[in-house]
Each structure stands twice: as C-alpha cells, then as structure tokens.
Amino acid sequence: MIRSLRILVRLAAIGASFFAMENLSIRPYMANRVLRRVDTRTHAAAADPNSQRAVIRARISMNELGTISDIHKDEVNYEMLFAANARLLNRPGDALAHYDTALRFDHRPEIYLERGATLLELGRDSEAIANFVLAAEFDPDIVETLDPPIRARVVAQLRG
Numbered sequence: 001m002i003r004s005l006r007i008l009v010r011l012a013a014i015g016a017s018f019f020a021m022e023n024l025s026i027r028p029y030m031a032n033r034v035l036r037r038v039d040t041r042t043h044a045a046a047a048d049p050n051s052q053r054a055v056i057r058a059r060i061s062m063n064e065l066g067t068i069s070d071i072h073k074d075e076v077n078y079e080m081l082f083a084a085n086a087r088l089l090n091r092p093g094d095a096l097a098h099y100d101t102a103l104r105f106d107h108r109p110e111i112y113l114e115r116g117a118t119l120l121e122l123g124r125d126s127e128a129i130a131n132f133v134l135a136a137e138f139d140p141d142i143v144e145t146l147d148p149p150i151r152a153r154v155v156a157q158l159r160g
Contacts, residue, residue: 027071028071030068031068031071034064034065034067034068035068035075035077035081037064038061038065038081038085039077039081041057041060041061042057042058042081042084042088045057045058045061045085045088046084054088055088055089057088058085058088059089062082062085062086062089065078065081065082075105076102076105076106076111079099079101079102079105080098080099080102080110080111080114082094082095082098083095083098083099083102083114083118084114086098087114087117087118092118092121092122093122095114095118096115096118096119096122099111099114099115103115107138108138109135109136109138109139109142112132112134113142113145115131116129116131116132116135119131120150128150129150129153129157130157132146132150132154133157136158137158143155143158
C-alpha cells in the first residue's frame, strides 16, 4: 500500500512538472514569438500603400493574436497590437476597447496618442483632444506629430 502511494505521488509530481513546464515556459515562449511576428507584420501593414495588402496582413495578425489571447490577457503589447490591427481593419470601436484595456496596465504616451487618434476616427473630438493632451504631458514632442488644427487645440489646452 505504501509503495503504491509513493508511486502515485511520484507520478503526480511528474505530471505537475510537465503541466507547469508547458504553461509557465513553453506556451509563453511561443506566444512571445507570435507577438514578435505580429509586431513586424503590423508595422509592414501600416506602412503599406496598398490598402488591400494591409487589410490581409491585419487579418492574419488578428487571427494569430486570437491564438494567444488566453496567454497574454494582461500584456500591454498584445493589447496595442490588437488595437492597431483593428484600426487597420476599420474597427475603431474594437481598437478603443483594447486601448482602454492597455491603459489598465500602463500609461504610456503612445497609448494615449493612439487612443486619441481612434477617438477622432469615431468623431469624438473633445475626448480625442484630452487624450492628446495627456500624451503631450508625458512627451511634449508628440504635439509636433499632430495635424495643425488638432495641434492648435492641444497646445491651447496645455497652456490653459
């Protein structure tokens, strides 16, 4: 009886080790490789002058991100990549939701900048300006990247 119990405990320990190695090492490593591929593809899609090719790249990226959503739920880069690809697919509502999720984990200026641009796409100008102001408070150089009419409103709020 004691020998059987020892064997059972050892088998359970081996099983737990395999489970831990898979979920704490192998899957996160593979997910990081997906994030790296998606990041490269997203930048290429955003820079691609051919909108059809950009949409195809964005769809492929969204599909790949879907395969790792259970692993990287709390990952800012995952949220930012998902949002960027949603914007490429003309889904600003989805993008905004992912920028909001990213803000729960970090307050990087680029999140506020991209969130502001998404809000502009949705026609929510005053909210967009508020996000651009927050981004500019973190990084004043961001103001120079904005379109002149938006830049003027942001500068006015920064001064006021």
